Amino acid sequence: MTDAQFRTTGENLSIACTLGTSSWADVPAVWFEEVHCYKYGKGGNPCVALPLPKCNPEKHAEGIMVGHFTQLMSDRSSFGACAVRYCRQPCQLGAKTGQKVLTVCNYAEGGNVEGTYPFSRRVAEQLSAIHPEIFEAAEDEASQQACRNTQKLWTEKNPSKKF
Known part of the structure; x- marks a missing residue:
């Protein structure tokens, strides 16, 4: 493996409070639940993260992620x-x-690049068989402004909870 092999890296972080019954291996499943707030689109588009019907505000203490x-x-x-x-x-x-538990996962190449789709349309189509709500994030400016407003209202209604 050479340094040039990976131009970017991706990272997921989690901090949680556990009573000892959960495992770090449960964390990726929690990250996957973000699918319920996701519309397939390019990174940086505010319409990819929305409070869709199954999006749980308790899982998004810092806004829709x-x-x-x-x-x-x-x-x-x-x-x-x-x-x-x-x-x-x-x-x-x-x-x-x-007890607080911190989980860190690093990936190479990184998948979240502004202005690009995070995964291929083929993957999105396969995923839509189970989660049909993921298609497709609006890209026009008026829709993106509406999405920003929706996110702002949702964040105000669901303030951050610290532990």
């Missing part, structure tokens, strides 16, 4: 590695005290 999902789905990435760190600092999960 779909970049974890698109990186997982990228057919540009051929290598990936993950690491997990259980932190000493406790956290609250409801009335119970849990």
Whole structure:
């Protein structure tokens, strides 16, 4: 493997509070759930991340995010590695005290590149057999402004929760 082999890298990060019953291996499944907020389109288009009917606000504490999902789905990435760190600092999960866990996954090539589709149309078509709502993000400026407004209202209605 040479340095020139990978021009870009992608990264997914997660910090969560666990009671010891979950595993770091559960994290990619949580990232995949972002499919419920996703419309297939180019990176940077605000209409790719929308509060669709199955989009769970509790899974999007910092606003609607779909970049974890698109990186997982990228057919540009051929290598990936993950690491997990259980932190000493406790956290609250409801009335119970849990443990913070940080998960980091890196990918090469990176899949989320502004102005490009994160994965091929072929992959999107296969995915749409299970999740038909993913087609297709609007690209005109009026629709993109409407998407920005929708995201802003959704974020105001669902403020960030810290643990």
